[in-house]
Amino acid sequence: MGGLKWVLAGALTLAAVPVNAGTANGVYTEAQAAEGAAVFAERCAMCHGKQAEGTWEVPALKGKFMANWGRESVAALSDYLGRAMPQFAPGTLEPKDNGRLVAYLLKINGHPAGAKPLPEDHAALAAIRIDPLAATTVK
Amino acid sequence: MSSQNWYPQAGRNAHYARRQMLRGGAALGALGALSACTGAGKVASAGPAPRRPYLTPMRVTPDQLIDMKCCIRPVRAAGPNLGTQMIGDTLVVHNYGHGGSGWSLSWGSAEVAVGKALSVLPSEIAVVGCGIIGLTTAVVAQRAGLKVTIYTRDVIQRTRSFRAHGSFTPDSRVALSAPAGAGFGDLWEQMTRLSWKGFRSMLGLPGDPVVFQDAFALSDAPPVKKHHDADPAIKGAWEPGGLPLQESEWAHYMDRIKDLVPDPVMLEAGENPFPVAYTRRSSEMHFNFPSYAHHLLTEFYQRGGLMVMRDFNDPSQYGQLKEKVVINATGYAARDLWRDKTVFPVRGQTGWLVPQHDASYSLRYKNASLMAKNDGIVVMNNPIDLGEMFGVGDSMELPDPAPILEVMKIVEPIMAGMKGIA
Numbered sequence: 001m002g003g004l005k006w007v008l009a010g011a012l013t014l015a016a017v018p019v020n021a022g023t024a025n026g027v028y029t030e031a032q033a034a035e036g037a038a039v040f041a042e043r044c045a046m047c048h049g050k051q052a053e054g055t056w057e058v059p060a061l062k063g064k065f066m067a068n069w070g071r072e073s074v075a076a077l078s079d080y081l082g083r084a085m086p087q088f089a090p091g092t093l094e095p096k097d098n099g100r101l102v103a104y105l106l107k108i109n110g111h112p113a114g115a116k117p118l119p120e121d122h123a124a125l126a127a128i129r130i131d132p133l134a135a136t137t138v139k
Numbered sequence: 140m141s142s143q144n145w146y147p148q149a150g151r152n153a154h155y156a157r158r159q160m161l162r163g164g165a166a167l168g169a170l171g172a173l174s175a176c177t178g179a180g181k182v183a184s185a186g187p188a189p190r191r192p193y194l195t196p197m198r199v200t201p202d203q204l205i206d207m208k209c210c211i212r213p214v215r216a217a218g219p220n221l222g223t224q225m226i227g228d229t230l231v232v233h234n235y236g237h238g239g240s241g242w243s244l245s246w247g248s249a250e251v252a253v254g255k256a257l258s259v260l261p262s263e264i265a266v267v268g269c270g271i272i273g274l275t276t277a278v279v280a281q282r283a284g285l286k287v288t289i290y291t292r293d294v295i296q297r298t299r300s301f302r303a304h305g306s307f308t309p310d311s312r313v314a315l316s317a318p319a320g321a322g323f324g325d326l327w328e329q330m331t332r333l334s335w336k337g338f339r340s341m342l343g344l345p346g347d348p349v350v351f352q353d354a355f356a357l358s359d360a361p362p363v364k365k366h367h368d369a370d371p372a373i374k375g376a377w378e379p380g381g382l383p384l385q386e387s388e389w390a391h392y393m394d395r396i397k398d399l400v401p402d403p404v405m406l407e408a409g410e411n412p413f414p415v416a417y418t419r420r421s422s423e424m425h426f427n428f429p430s431y432a433h434h435l436l437t438e439f440y441q442r443g444g445l446m447v448m449r450d451f452n453d454p455s456q457y458g459q460l461k462e463k464v465v466i467n468a469t470g471y472a473a474r475d476l477w478r479d480k481t482v483f484p485v486r487g488q489t490g491w492l493v494p495q496h497d498a499s500y501s502l503r504y505k506n507a508s509l510m511a512k513n514d515g516i517v518v519m520n521n522p523i524d525l526g527e528m529f530g531v532g533d534s535m536e537l538p539d540p541a542p543i544l545e546v547m548k549i550v551e552p553i554m555a556g557m558k559g560i561a
């Protein structure tokens with residue numbers, strides 16, 4: 001897929017970013033995602049659905065979600081959640097819940113967990129890209 | 140659609156009566172009456188006394204039969220396949236095996252398949268098959284921003300999808316409960332609710348691709364709710380033979396969407412236009428194939444879609460397409476092409492009578508089912524005692540007019556005995 005192209009483009013334009021800084025490399029922990037699931041159930045599921053499946057009106061957080069956020073940085077997603085969600089009370093997510101939610105969203109979209117939790121530091125989050133999934137890992 | 144349905148008419152009368160009351164100065168009392176009837180839920184009961192509607196009898200003599208169609212429902216024991224697999228470096232996302240529910244689940248099922256395709260961020264995909272599932276999938280993918288090429292043996296008008304009945308029946312022979320497992324219910328509900336919204340967005344479009352109309356279930360004895368209890372005399376189940384042995388094996392999920400589907404109502408003797416003791420009215424939603432296909436094809440081409448006529452003989456050929464993400468929507472043909480022996484045939488056939496636009500309702504009596512559509516009144520002979528087992532394992536796809544003529548004969552005296560306004 002376009003992965004190689006991206007890596008090359010990334011290496012040229014963002015020389016400071018390590019080439020393996022994408023979500024394909026396991027950028028959150030299972031524990032973080034599990035905590036995120038609890039936050040999701042409480043703050044998000046009433047609109048986006050228990051399985052994040054969405055409705056005709058409310059976006060699913062799986063599927064097309066990847067097309068919307070793929071190749072963005074994790075920081076962009078995290079900032080958006082912090083700024084705009086939940087829509088009925090934007091800006092009310094605790095910053096650490098924000099990170100947990102990002103971990104949960106990555107997990108349900110097929111990105112692998114790893115040994116280290118998502119960093120809290122914004123610059124570090126900005127260096128992590130949301131990778132397209134490898135075709136062989138799509139379930 | 141020029142409608143002779145009496146129910147909306149009765150609704151308008153009730154509305155008119157309320158307006159008159161308000162105008163008459165009895166505002167407070169009228170408001171009280173309004174809120175009382177809102178609370179009761181059934182506005183019709185607050186209207187004028189029920190009157191027998193005038194319904195145009197359907198013409199059901201044998202000479203009216205202008206077409207016969209036969210079709211195989213692509214039932215997959217565990218429910219539709221929405222799984223993925225790699226063919227070389229190509230990601231194949233399956234979307235086949237929708238049983239007697241392919242039309243009804245089309246939008247939701249497409250959403251799930253396209254979602255999986257999107258997760259590798261392709262800019263273009265291929266869809267194999269152009270029945271209701273493939274074509275809807277292609278349009279959903281385009282709406283998500285993808286460039287789509289359909290590869291297919293036949294365009295929708297020549298597919299099995301065009302040989303269906305075409306009403307909203309999302310759990311009709313959709314899966315067997317044991318192999319489907321408990322989890323499928325949630326996915327089914329998700330697909331059904333999304334599809335419902337999809338159809339709602341097509342109501343009222345030119346050519347009436349989606350229509351609501353009154354459906355009447357007639358009987359000589361009081362109607363009884365059907366149960367699907369297992370018959371202990373029948374030993375075994377769908378495995379190892381690959382076919383269900385009795386009705387209780389089929390999965391049913393309609394209870395999950397009770398909030399969407401209007402309640403049926405028993406007609407009182409004075410409002411029953413049919414010469415039978417019991418008539419139950421419900422609302423059914425159906426799809427008019429020609430205009431529905433026209434709308435989807437128009438959108439597909441306007442969004443720059445490409446249609447390539449091609450017949451695949453082996454899954455390896457999917458890997459040779461230039462698109463590296465392919466959604467497989469080949470319906471019953473997937474059984475052979477993808478060697479999926481959990482797909483089994485359930486035969487069904489329809490007779491088509493000359494379209495009668497002044498008779499826009501549906502009717503069931505004994506084994507007969509008639510539904511007026513834009514392109515004809517569709518007739519089926521569905522033996523009540525066999526239920527969902529009728530046609531199981533039968534892959535003979537040639538039509539036989541005899542059973543259709545038989546139920547037309549049953550309905551003839553009903554039509555002849557229909558009463559006008561009391």
Ligand SMILES: Cc1cc2nc3c(=O)[nH]c(=O)nc-3n(C[C@H](O)[C@H](O)[C@H](O)COP(=O)(O)OP(=O)(O)OC[C@H]3O[C@@H](n4cnc5c(N)ncnc54)[C@H](O)[C@@H]3O)c2cc1C
Nearest residue numbers: 210241242243268269270272292293300305306451470487
């Ligand atoms: C009698 C009857 C009544 C029904 N009534 C209803 C109803 O009321 N409501 C409802 O929701 N559903 C109903 N159904 C079910 C519904 O018709 C099916 O579930 C639906 O048509 C399946 O659609 P599909 O697109 O998967 O398959 P198909 O319509 O069979 O389309 C398959 C496509 O794949 C293509 N294809 C196949 N093999 C190949 C190949 N090797 N190479 C290239 N292209 C290929 C075909 O040309 C076609 O374009 C009914 C079915 C029957 C038989």
